Amino acid sequence: MDHGRRKAMGAIGGVAAVGLLAPVAIGTAVAADKQGKTEVLDEKGQVVHQALPYVQLDPEAVAERAYQNYFKGDCMYGVFASIVEELADKVGEPYASFPTTVTRFGAGGVMGWATLCGAANGAAMGIYLVSKTPVPIIDEVFGHYSHAELPDYTPKSAKMKIKPSVSDSTLCHVSVSKWCDVAGAKSFSPERAERCAQLVASVAKKTVEELNAQAAGTFVAAYPIPQEVQACRGCHDKGSELENTRGKMDCGSCHTEQTKDHP
Numbered sequence: 001m002d003h004g005r006r007k008a009m010g011a012i013g014g015v016a017a018v019g020l021l022a023p024v025a026i027g028t029a030v031a032a033d034k035q036g037k038t039e040v041l042d043e044k045g046q047v048v049h050q051a052l053p054y055v056q057l058d059p060e061a062v063a064e065r066a067y068q069n070y071f072k073g074d075c076m077y078g079v080f081a082s083i084v085e086e087l088a089d090k091v092g093e094p095y096a097s098f099p100t101t102v103t104r105f106g107a108g109g110v111m112g113w114a115t116l117c118g119a120a121n122g123a124a125m126g127i128y129l130v131s132k133t134p135v136p137i138i139d140e141v142f143g144h145y146s147h148a149e150l151p152d153y154t155p156k157s158a159k160m161k162i163k164p165s166v167s168d169s170t171l172c173h174v175s176v177s178k179w180c181d182v183a184g185a186k187s188f189s190p191e192r193a194e195r196c197a198q199l200v201a202s203v204a205k206k207t208v209e210e211l212n213a214q215a216a217g218t219f220v221a222a223y224p225i226p227q228e229v230q231a232c233r234g235c236h237d238k239g240s241e242l243e244n245t246r247g248k249m250d251c252g253s254c255h256t257e258q259t260k261d262h263p
Helices: 005-011 059-092 100-106 120-130 134-147 172-183 190-216 225-236
Strands: 029-032 038-043 045-052
Touching: 038 134, 045 120, 059 120, 059 190, 100 120, 120 134, 120 190, 134 190, 172 190
Parallel strands: none
Antiparallel strands: 029 038, 038 045
16 A cells, blocks of 8 residues: 555544545454554455454443533544543544544434434444454444334433433434324433433444444344335335335334335
8 A cells, every 4th residue: 555545545633544544345454553543455455445453342331421511512422532532541542632622523313314323323434444354243232222112221320310212213313203193202302312222322322332243253243234224125116126225224114105116
């Protein structure tokens, strides 16, 4: 890898911007430098991913920190900063100086646009930062986010008890609206803010649990792509007859109308 390409990979505050790289196909050839940073190469020897050193963390400690961080910088920051800060405590650099506030853009599904939930976004960024094979872990955390009753962790300093809900989606809009229906609460209420704070804690905890399992060689996926989604992909995804969409999210969370082609 020439100097120009290394420079082009960039750095933020002296830290490689690995968490901001687009997720791409990961090759099998791996090279590690003296600092423990791992470069994953494709079949042509090109760097497609960089992973910083990871040590196993206490999931509950991360969850507690994430709950507090939510009130400092919102949902994406809450998850991502909690992982980085715990690693900074255990490893030091490059985590100690990592510019975690860059993730505040993810608040409310990216600056209030209610797209990808910031908790899921922060989890994906944290996973991509430290995992040499991030895609299976991201898939697992997103699957858990979509299909589990969340929040499923109550922080020690929780302000109130929160009723969990199932989102069937990773979208902020869907997740919040479904929770509002279940809880009988408003989307700009203190109860909703507390719900999202506890959701952030739950997602951060799950993320670290799966990263720990991968590091220990015990990771097993519990959330494969649902059969219903695979059926939809059979007609609409790559190489299909229509090939007019892409994705892994539950189609039924948005597409509910039945047509003559969908008996």
